[in-house]
């Protein structure tokens with residue numbers, strides 16, 4: 177079981193390396209597979225070295241390799257921020273780091289390591305349960321904040337306001353209510369419209385470590401507002417909100433459990449976005465704010481991804497991306513998936529923002545300060 | 550007493566006479582340690598895989614950090630012949646692979662002429678070939694394949710890299726007049742490069758790759774304790790600390806490698822030094838600094854600061 181799982185993971189990893197500019201041909205892949213026969217694959221150091229000496233052939237590729245390796249073969253969650261920090265290298269060599277200093281910095285406990293190996297491993301552990309969620313309230317607040325994140329368009333409705341423009345209709349009505357003479361000008365302003373939220377949650381294997389939080393998020397986002405639509409995607413995309421809206425947490429968990437087939441597989445963000453475009457195109461308009469929650473490990477082709485994200489960008493009001501990897505200090509959007517979409521995003525933030533009180537507000541304030549929104 | 554001796558012999562024998570393609574990583578490590586080579590685990594793993602897969606090992610990295618030494622130690626540890634091909638600009642196949650021994654051929658022709666027979670195929674036989682390293686590596690005829698060290702391959706030109714590629718693909722040398730030479734067991738190949746030139750992708754493809762960087766202080770201390778006998782532990786720590794400061798905090802053209810650390814430690818030992826003092830360091834600095842522009846970067850004040858700095862770090 178282990179052997180075949182690992183083989184699959186290694187093949188995926190090679191794909192990832194290729195997507196990031198490593199030239200890995202047949203001979204490298206074969207060397208790598210044969211090398212794995214001679215080492216104990218539960219020995220993480222040896223495993224990494226076996227991959228490294230067969231797949232990396234240039235010194236300057238080593239840091240990126242280590243970065244990708246650590247991210248791909250570990251649980252990228254807050255408790256274990258072991259992703260090597262590219263921007264904190266010692267100043268010992270001209271490049272700002274030496275491969276060996278990076279090597280020393282990337283120690284991961286054997287236990288986590290094994291967990292990260294197998295995409296199936298967590299399947300048995302995954303409790304499709306939503307009870308006892310401390311943060312549900314916080315998440316709901318954050319979602320509501322997102323709804324009003326882009327007050328570009330005023331709504332049709334108005335509300336009284338001291339600073340707003342003079343509201344003749346309201347002034348007239350109030351004067352008629354009294355004696356008929358003008359008592360003072362009434363002012364009002366347009367109520368900011370809510371954005372229609374489109375929440376896309378990545379439930380592929382690489383997101384396993386955050387499963388519990390994602391479930392929570394899917395549930396809350398579906399129920400917090402009635403204008404939001406929630407999708408889960410991995411290799412395909414599935415609409416969730418209409419299935420779980422109004423259900424109890426237990427009921428929702430059962431429904432989500434039934435959709436398990438798309439949990440834990442590989443990711444093809446590009447394909448998923450494409451089917452979003454073709455099947456749910458009416459959901460995309462300038463008042464829509466797209467919220468993507470994904471680590472950006474994409475195994476599909478980068479060209480397709482760029483095409484769909486740019487088309488979505490052209491049609492919606494904004495795109496925010498929450499990445500669990502970005503919670504790690506020193507994170508850099510280097511993987512092919514993330515660096516492709518980056519130019520189309522209004523912001524890239526850590527996933528934890530959604531689970532912290534005022535997390536979203538902080539992000540938005542940051543964006544306003546830097547001239548966004 | 551004698552059976553302890555026999556037992557030791559048996560263990561030593563087991564290490565040295567074993568097929569190098571069947572050793573474990575632990576054995577490899579202890580075998581290299583026994584001949585005074587201290588290697589990181591990552592290097593051991595890479596070397597082990599290269600032996601197992603029968604692929605050449607390409608070592609790239611800072612000069613003086615033990616690339617060449619690894620091949621030497623390997624041949625010593627496994628009791629193999631070391632065949633070394635030192636690369637240089639203009640290295641061609643006649644100095645790398647083989648050459649006809651024209652002088653002896655000429656003599657033979659003279660002799661044959663004198664005896665009245667016609668010189669024919671006889672003079673194109675193996676006897677008249679000067680075997681250069683690559684040919685020697687495939688005609689060892691021994692059951693124990695040699696270690697072939699192709700040193701500083703970045704100095705040779707790209708054309709030579711082409712030859713090498715062909716050689717590494719088959720471990721075979723073809724001489725038009727004589728046919729192909731190929732050994733039953735391919736040699737253990739170690740290729741080193743100091744990165745003065747980017748190597749071609751073809752060569753990289755053929756090899757397992759390892760980047761040799763400066764050792765960690767721990768590792769460097771170990772190396773010193775093996776290589777410089779009788780060095781005081783505390784002084785060794787100071788030495789390693791100071792060299793580290795030089796490597797990390799000064800923008801040197803040529804950073805001191807392990808070889809320089811060892812030289813310096815030996816010099817200090819022979820001067821009977823007890824601790825590092827700026828004056829003493831200044832006098833012996835030529836062991837560490839080999840570039841004249843680097844010497845300027847380490848004038849009186851900077852040197853003093855560096856010594857203090859490293860003292861603060863090691864304490």
Ligand SMILES: Nc1ncnc2c1ncn2[C@@H]1O[C@H](COP(=O)(O)OP(=O)(O)O)[C@@H](O)[C@H]1O
Pocket residue numbers: 585586587588611612613614615616617618619741772776807808809811
């Ligand atoms: N890991 C090591 N273990 C033992 N000695 C080492 C080690 N690394 C370097 N040395 C010492 O450094 C010297 C220079 O190493 P060398 O192999 O010639 O460097 P390079 O070929 O990398 O330029 C060697 O003679 C050896 O004594």
Ligand SMILES: [Mg+2]
Pocket residue numbers: 613616617618700701741
């Ligand atoms: Mg050398």
